[in-house]
Amino acid sequence: MRTYDLSNARWQxxxxxxxSGGECVEVARNVPAIxxxxxxxxxxxxxxxxxxxxxxxxxxxTRTAHP
Numbered sequence: 001m002r003t004y005d006l007s008n009a010r011w012q013x014x015x016x017x018x019x020s021g022g023e024c025v026e027v028a029r030n031v032p033a034i035x036x037x038x039x040x041x042x043x044x045x046x047x048x049x050x051x052x053x054x055x056x057x058x059x060x061x062t063r064t065a066h067p
Contacts, residue, residue: 004049006036013040027055 009028024040035055037048050058 004031004034004036006031006047009036011038011040011043 006028008030010030011026011028014023014025014027026038026040026043028036033052035050035052037050037055039045
């Protein structure tokens with residue numbers, strides 16, 4: 001299994017997250033070639049790693065399907 005150094009990752013919370021425990025997802029966009037994704041309520045928990053191209057396709061499709 002490949003490991004990534006995320007010590008300098010700058011995490012950004014989703015605009016859909018809210019203070020009342022909503023869908024809290026954070027992504028780090030400053031890591032080359034990948035997009036790490038985590039639960040903002042469990043910042044020490046697991047991180048999902050996606051290839052940047054796959055994440056871009058996912059976000060594009062989501063915005064297209066739900067404007």
